[in-house]
Amino acid sequence: MAEELIPDRPSPNGAPKIGVYVCHCGLNIAGTVDVHEVVRFASTLPYVTVAREYKFMCSDPGQELIEQDLREGLVDRVVVASCSPLMHEATFRQATGRGGTSPFHFQMASIRELVSWVTEDPEDATEKAKALVAAAVRRVALHEYLEPREAPVHPDVLVVGGGIAGIHAALTLADAGKHVYLVERESTIGGHMAKFDKTFPTLDCASCILTPKMSAVRAHPNITLWTYSDVVSVSGYTGDFTVRVRHRPRYVREDLCTGCLACIEACVHKQAKYPSEFDEGLGKRKPIYIPFPQATPPVVVVDPEACIWFKTGKCPRPCIEACERDAFDFEQTETEDEIKVGAIILATGFRTFDAGRIPEYGYGRYPNVYTSLEVERLLNSAGPTGGEVLLRDGTKPRTVGIIHCVGSRDVRFHAYCSKVCCMYSLKLAHMLRERTGAEVYNFYIDMRTPGKGYEEFYDKILREGAHLIRGRVAEVTDEATAPEEEGHLVIRAEDTLLGTVRRVPVDMVVLAVGMEPQPDAEDVRRLFNISCGGEGFFTERHPKLAPVSTFTDGVFLAGACQGPKDIPETVAQAGAAAAEALAMIDRGSVRLEANTAFVDEAACSGCKTCVGLCPFGAIEFDEERRKAAVNEVVCKGCGICVAACPSGAAQQHLFTDAQILAEIEGVLAYA
Amino acid sequence: MPEMEREAPFEPKIVALFCTWCTYTAADLAGISRLRYAPNVRPIRLMCSGRVDPQFVLAALRDGADGVLIGGCHPGDCHYQEGNDNALRRFELLKRVLREMGIEEERVRLEWISASEGEKVQRVCNEMTEQVRALGPLRLQVPREGRARAGARAPEAELVGGEAR
Numbered sequence: 060m061a062e063e064l065i066p067d068r069p070s071p072n073g074a075p076k077i078g079v080y081v082c083h084c085g086l087n088i089a090g091t092v093d094v095h096e097v098v099r100f101a102s103t104l105p106y107v108t109v110a111r112e113y114k115f116m117c118s119d120p121g122q123e124l125i126e127q128d129l130r131e132g133l134v135d136r137v138v139v140a141s142c143s144p145l146m147h148e149a150t151f152r153q154a155t156g157r158g159g160t161s162p163f164h165f166q167m168a169s170i171r172e173l174v175s176w177v178t179e180d181p182e183d184a185t186e187k188a189k190a191l192v193a194a195a196v197r198r199v200a201l202h203e204y205l206e207p208r209e210a211p212v213h214p215d216v217l218v219v220g221g222g223i224a225g226i227h228a229a230l231t232l233a234d235a236g237k238h239v240y241l242v243e244r245e246s247t248i249g250g251h252m253a254k255f256d257k258t259f260p261t262l263d264c265a266s267c268i269l270t271p272k273m274s275a276v277r278a279h280p281n282i283t284l285w286t287y288s289d290v291v292s293v294s295g296y297t298g299d300f301t302v303r304v305r306h307r308p309r310y311v312r313e314d315l316c317t318g319c320l321a322c323i324e325a326c327v328h329k330q331a332k333y334p335s336e337f338d339e340g341l342g343k344r345k346p347i348y349i350p351f352p353q354a355t356p357p358v359v360v361v362d363p364e365a366c367i368w369f370k371t372g373k374c375p376r377p378c379i380e381a382c383e384r385d386a387f388d389f390e391q392t393e394t395e396d397e398i399k400v401g402a403i404i405l406a407t408g409f410r411t412f413d414a415g416r417i418p419e420y421g422y423g424r425y426p427n428v429y430t431s432l433e434v435e436r437l438l439n440s441a442g443p444t445g446g447e448v449l450l451r452d453g454t455k456p457r458t459v460g461i462i463h464c465v466g467s468r469d470v471r472f473h474a475y476c477s478k479v480c481c482m483y484s485l486k487l488a489h490m491l492r493e494r495t496g497a498e499v500y501n502f503y504i505d506m507r508t509p510g511k512g513y514e515e516f517y518d519k520i521l522r523e524g525a526h527l528i529r530g531r532v533a534e535v536t537d538e539a540t541a542p543e544e545e546g547h548l549v550i551r552a553e554d555t556l557l558g559t560v561r562r563v564p565v566d567m568v569v570l571a572v573g574m575e576p577q578p579d580a581e582d583v584r585r586l587f588n589i590s591c592g593g594e595g596f597f598t599e600r601h602p603k604l605a606p607v608s609t610f611t612d613g614v615f616l617a618g619a620c621q622g623p624k625d626i627p628e629t630v631a632q633a634g635a636a637a638a639e640a641l642a643m644i645d646r647g648s649v650r651l652e653a654n655t656a657f658v659d660e661a662a663c664s665g666c667k668t669c670v671g672l673c674p675f676g677a678i679e680f681d682e683e684r685r686k687a688a689v690n691e692v693v694c695k696g697c698g699i700c701v702a703a704c705p706s707g708a709a710q711q712h713l714f715t716d717a718q719i720l721a722e723i724e725g726v727l728a729y730a
Numbered sequence: 731m732p733e734m735e736r737e738a739p740f741e742p743k744i745v746a747l748f749c750t751w752c753t754y755t756a757a758d759l760a761g762i763s764r765l766r767y768a769p770n771v772r773p774i775r776l777m778c779s780g781r782v783d784p785q786f787v788l789a790a791l792r793d794g795a796d797g798v799l800i801g802g803c804h805p806g807d808c809h810y811q812e813g814n815d816n817a818l819r820r821f822e823l824l825k826r827v828l829r830e831m832g833i834e835e836e837r838v839r840l841e842w843i844s845a846s847e848g849e850k851v852q853r854v855c856n857e858m859t860e861q862v863r864a865l866g867p868l869r870l871q872v873p874r875e876g877r878a879r880a881g882a883r884a885p886e887a888e889l890v891g892g893e894a895r
Binding site: 145176183190590592610672699723728 | 743745750751752754755757758760761762764765766767769772773774775776777778780781782783785786789790793794795806807809810811812813816820844845846847852
C-alpha cells in the first residue's frame with residue numbers, strides 16, 4: 060500500500076533519498092523497542108536509501124553519521140527516530156544543514172517519550188515505533204527546501220519585577236552595557252527581601268546587602284526604572300517584542316520629589332491610621348507615605364482611597380505647601396509607554412500562603428498568632444515596633460512556638476515543600492531568643508537544611524537550646540486544661556519521636572507560611588505567553604538543562620515565580636537569566652521558526668475567511684487583485700488560517716495539508 | 731454494522747493530533763514520568779489545535795483509524811490566543827457531519843490537556859482506547875479511488891465545504 064501511494068507525490072528535488080537513523084538512547088529506547096527490527100522495517104520503505112542505528116544519535120559521532128551520508132550523496136532527507144523533537148529537533152536540523160541540504164529536510168519520530176517510556180510490552184512498542192517512523196518517512200518526502208530565517212535582535216531588555224531577582228538581573232545586564240527597563244508594580248523596588256531583618260544562614264542584615272543594589276539600580280545610566288507600573292500588553296516575537304507599560308499616578312512627580320518627607324509631616328492627618336502594606340498591616344501610615352525609609356525611588360505616594368482631598372475635595376492640602384520642589388500634581392492620570400525590547404526576564408516573585416485558610420491554627424482569631432512575614436517586620440529595626448518583639452498588648456513573649464510547613468507539604472493546600480521555611484524558622488528561633496530571651500519551640504515534620512552552611516546553622520540553633528519537636532501541629536487553642544495553660548495559647552501536636560501527644564503553652568505562635576504563586580500569575584502567564592505547572596509556578600523549558608528559559612523564545616525566568624527558592628538560589632538564577640538574554644542579544648540575530656503560513660495566489664478565491672481568523676493580523680488582502688497574502692514576519696505559524704481556507708490556497712510551511720495527511724497515512728499504513 | 735467474527739481481540743487504531751505547546755508537551759511529560767498507556771494511540775504533532783482541518787479527521791477515519799483524538803490547550807491558554815476556540819467550533823460541526831455519515835460520535839474526541847497534565851494524557855489515551863474498543867472497528871465502505879492521493883481534496887472536500895456553512 061505504501062508503494063502505491065508515494066510515487067505520484069510532488070517532490071521538489073526529484074526523487075527523494077531518505078536516510079533513517081534510529082537511536083538506541085542507551086537502553087532508554089533499545090531496552091523496550093527492537094531497534095534492529097525498526098531499522099529493517101525502515102529500509103523497506105519507499106525512497107529510504109539508508110537506514111542505520113546508533114547508540115546515541117545526538118552524540119557527535121551520531122550526528123556525523125548523518126552529515127557523512129548527506130555529503131556523500133547517499134541521502135538528501137533525514138528522519139531521526141529518537142527522543143522528542145522538543146528535545147533535539149534543533150540539534151538534528153543543524154546536522155542536516157551541515158550535511159549540505161536544507162535543515163528542514165528533516166523530520167523526527169519520537170520513539171522515546173511517545174513509545175519506549177510509555178509502553179509496557181516490547182512488541183507493542185516496536186510496532187508503534189515502526190508506525191511513527193513510517194509516518195516520518197512519508198512526511199519528510201514532501202518537505203520543501205526552506206532556508207532558515209534570521210531576524211535582528213533589539214538590544215534592550217525588559218525585566219518584570221523589582222525584587223532581588225529582578226534587581227540582580229537588571230544590574231547584570233546594565234553592567235554589560237545593555238539598556239534595561241525594570242518594571243515594578245509597587246511604589247518601590249526591593250520585594251520581599253526588603254521586609255526581612257536578617258538572612259540565613261549568615262545572619263547578615265538584609266537591608267545592608269540589598270539597599271546598595273537598590274541604589275545602584277536607580278543610579279545606573281543603563282536602567283530605566285518604572286515603579287508603580289504594570290505591563291499591559293506584549294506583542295511581537297523573540298528579539299523584537301513591543302511592550303506597553305502603564306504607569307499609575309502617585310500624584311507626586313517622580314522627577315521632582317527628593318524624598319525629604321516634609322509633606323508626610325505636614326499632612327492634615329496628624330496620626331498615621333491606615334495599615335501599612337509594607338509592615339504587613341502591623342504598622343500604620345498616612346494617606347501620603349513612603350513604604351520604608353530606603354524605598355527606591357525615594358518618592359512619596361498619595362493613596363487616593365485615604366486622602367481627604369480625593370475623598371471630599373475639601374482639604375487645605377498643607378502637603379503642597381510643605382513641598383519646596385512643587386512636586387505635587389493632584390491632576391496626574393495614568394500614562395503609558397510603548398517600548399521595544401529583544402528579551403524579557405520575568406521575576407515576578409511569590410506570595411506567602413494565607414494562614415487564615417487553616418482555621419485550626421487560629422490565625423486572625425487569636426491576636427498572638429502571627430505569620431512569619433509579620434514577625435520579620437517585628438524583628439526589623441525599621442519595622443512598626445523598631446525591632447522590639449512585642450505582642451499586640453505591648454508585652455514581650457516569654458515562650459514562642461514556631462509551626463513549620465504551614466500550607467506546604469499538605470495535600471489540602473500545597474503538596475510541595477516551600478524549601479525556605481525550615482531555614483527561616485530556625486533563623487526566627489535564633490532571633491526571637493536573642494531579642495526576647497524567650498523559650499522557642501519549633502514544630503517540624505522533617506528538618507530540611509540542604510545548602511552551603513545550612514546544616515551547620517541548624518546545629519548551631521540546636522546548641523543554642525531551641526526546642527525542636529518533630530510532629531505536625533494539630534491545633535492552636537486557648538482552651539486551658541491545666542493551670543499552667545491559663546492565659547496562654549496551647550499548641551497541641553504529636554511528638555513523633557517520643558510517641559506522645561504534647562500540649563505546649565506559649566505566648567506567641569509563629570506560622571511558617573509557605574511560598575505560592577502570585578495571585579495574578581495566571582494573567583501574567585497569559586500576557587507573556589508562557590505556561591504554568593499544576594501548582595501555578597511558571598514552567599521552565601527544561602527542569603535541568605534550560606532552567607531559566609521558557610517555551611516562548613526570548614522570555615526568561617528568574618526567582619520564585621518559577622518555584623520556591625531562597626535568596627542565594629534566586630540571585631544565581633537571575634544571573635543565569637541575564638546571561639541567557641545577553642547571549643541572545645550579542646549574537647545579534649535570532650533564528651525564526653520556518654513554519655509560517657503562505658497563500659498560493661493561483662488558488663486563492665479571495666473569500667477573506669483567513670483574514671478575520673488570524674489572531675495576529677498577519678494576513679493582508681489586496682482588494683484590487685482579490686488575493687490574500689501572509690506577512691511572514693508577523694505570522695506566528697499556528698496554521699489556523701490554513702485549516703479554514705476552503706480552497707486549500709493557504710498552506711503552512713512544514714505543516715502543509717499534504718505533509719500532515721502523509722503523516723496520518725503513515726501512522727495508519729503500518730500497524 | 732455487521733458483527734465481526736475474529737479470533738484476536740480487536741485493537742483499535744487511534745490517530746492523535748496534538749498541539750505542540752500543551753498536549754504534545756504533556757505527552758512528553760507522560761514519557762518523562764514513565765506513565766504507561768495504551769499503545770494504540772499514534773500522536774502527530776501540530777503547532778496548534780486550530781490547525782486541525784476536519785478533513786484530517788475524515789482522512790484518518792477513511793485510511794483506517796477507528797478513532798481520532800484531538801488535544802489542545804485549555805480555553806484561554808492557546809499559545810496563539812484563540813486557535814483552540816477554532817478547533818472547538820470545527821469539532822462541533824465535524825461531529826454533525828459524522829452523525830450524518832453514520833459514524834459514532836464517540837470515535838472522535840477533543841480534549842484540553844495542558845503541558846503539566848501528563849497524567850491526563852495517560853488517562854485520556856486509555857479511556858479513548860477502551861471506548862473505541864467497545865465500539866468495535868470502524869468499517870467504512872470507501873471506494874478504492876477515494877483513498878488514492880492524500881494530498882488531493884478528494885470526496886471529503888464536500889464535507890469540508892460544509893464547515894463553512
